[in-house]
Amino acid sequence: MRLWEKNNTAIDKTVEEFTVGDDYLIDMTLIKYDITASIAHAKTMLKAEIITEDELKELMIGLQKLSTAVENKEFLIKQEDEDMHTAIENFLVLELGEIGKKIHTGRSRNDQVLAALRLYYKEQLLMLKEELVQLIETIIDIAKKSEFVPLVGYTHMQKAMPSSVGILFGAYAESLLDNFQIIEAAFSLNNQCPLGSGAGYGVSIELDREYTVQLLGFEKVQNNVVYVQNSRGKVELSILHALSMTMLDLGRIANDIILFSMDEFGYISLPKEFCTGSSIMPQKKNPDVLELIRAKTSVVQAQYFLVQSIVSKLISGYNRDLQLTKKPMIESFQICIDSVKIMNNLLKGIVINEDKCLKGFSAEIFSADEAYELVKKGMTFRDAYLEVGNALNNDEKSKHIVNKEIIVNNIKNKKNIGHTGNVGLEMIEEKISEKKEIVKKEKEVFHERLTNLHLHI
Incomplete structure (x- = not known):
C-alpha cells in the first residue's frame, strides 16, 4: 500500500x-x-x-x-x-x-527523502575529499621528482616561455587543493537536518529537532520549515558546482596528458595497462581513460544545468519535479569519484621523458627573458621588446635547439613566489597533509555516529 x-x-x-x-x-x-x-x-x-x-x-x-x-x-x-x-x-x-x-x-516523505539525500551527499562528499587527497599526493610526488625537468610552456597552443614539469604538476595540485574550499562550502550547506519539518509546513506534535541532529551527526537544524523544501535544488547545485570544478581540473589534466603523450610530442608515456587498442590498427595504444574523463567533465557540467533548469521554475514548497534531481546527483557523484580514482591510478604509472621534453626547446622561447635582461641594463621594456623581436625576424638560428644547461639554469633562476625555481611544493604538501587528517577525522566521526545510532536502543 x-x-x-x-x-x-x-x-x-x-x-x-x-x-x-x-x-x-x-x-x-x-x-x-x-x-x-x-x-x-x-x-x-x-x-x-x-x-x-x-x-x-x-x-x-x-x-x-x-x-x-x-x-x-x-x-x-x-x-x-x-x-x-x-x-x-x-x-x-x-x-x-x-x-x-x-x-x-510526525514526518512526510518530503522531509524523509531530504534526510536520506543529505546523509548520502555527506558520505559521498567525504569519499570525494578522501580520494582527492590521494590524487594530490600522487601529483605532488610527480612534481617533486621532476621539479626541474624542463617543459615548454604554451599560450594559444604555441611555444611561449620556458617552464617545467614541476610547475605544471604543481599547478594541478594547487588547483585541486582549491577545490576543497568549494567542496567544504557545499558540505556545510548540506550539513543541516531537515527532519521534523514535515511536508514543508511543520507538524502538530512536539519533536525535538535538536535531538535528531545529535543522533544523525548533522551540524545543525535547518530552521525554517518552508526553506527546508526550497533548499532542495540549492544544496544540490552547490554540490554539483563542486563536482563540476573538480571535473574541470581532471578534464584539463586529461587533455594535457593526451596532448603530451602524442608521438609528435612524446613528453609523457602512458602506462600500457591504462591504454586500449584498435580493432583494425595493431600499433594503436589509445588513451581511452583520459578521453572518457574529458567527456565525463561535460556530462557533470550538463547535470548541473539540468538540475538548475528543473528547480529554477518552481514555486515555494515541494513539487514533484524534484524527483528528477536525484538521478543526476547520484550519477555525478559516481562519475566524479570514479574519475578521481582512475586518474590517480593512471598518474602513478606515467613516465616523464626528459630527453623529449628538452627537444621541444628552441632559442626563441627565451625571447621574453632576453628582453628582461636588456631591461636590467637600463633599457625600457618597449625598446627591449622591439630589439629582441627584430633580432628574431633576422635570425635564422632562432629555431635551433639550445643545450640542457642553459634551459635548466633559466628554470632554476626564476625564484619569485610560484615560479619554476620556487614552485612551493612544500606548502601544498603541508596543506594536503592537514586536509588528510581533517578528512580522516570527519569520516571517523560520521561513521561512528551512524554505527552508534544503529547499535544503541
Missing part, C-alpha cells in the same frame, strides 16, 4: 508507470540512508512519548532486519511500492503489524 493511498483510491497503471519511472530503482542507492534516518526518527518519537520503549525496540529490530536484507541484496523496492519510503513502511507493517504503522508519525 502506498503511503498516500486511501481505501477509495484507484490509479491508472500508466499513471503509476509515468510518475514512478525508474525512481524505485534509484532509491535502492538511498534506502540505507532512509533506514538510518528512520531509526533516528523513531528515537525522537520515543523522546516525545509518541511511542513506548518496547515499540522503539520493535521498530529498531525491524529496521535492522531490513538494513541487513538491503546490504545482502535480499530486498528490492518494487514499482508498486513507488519509492523507498513506502517500501520501508510496508516492510515494517508486514514484520511488526500495527507498530509498523507508527514509523511515519
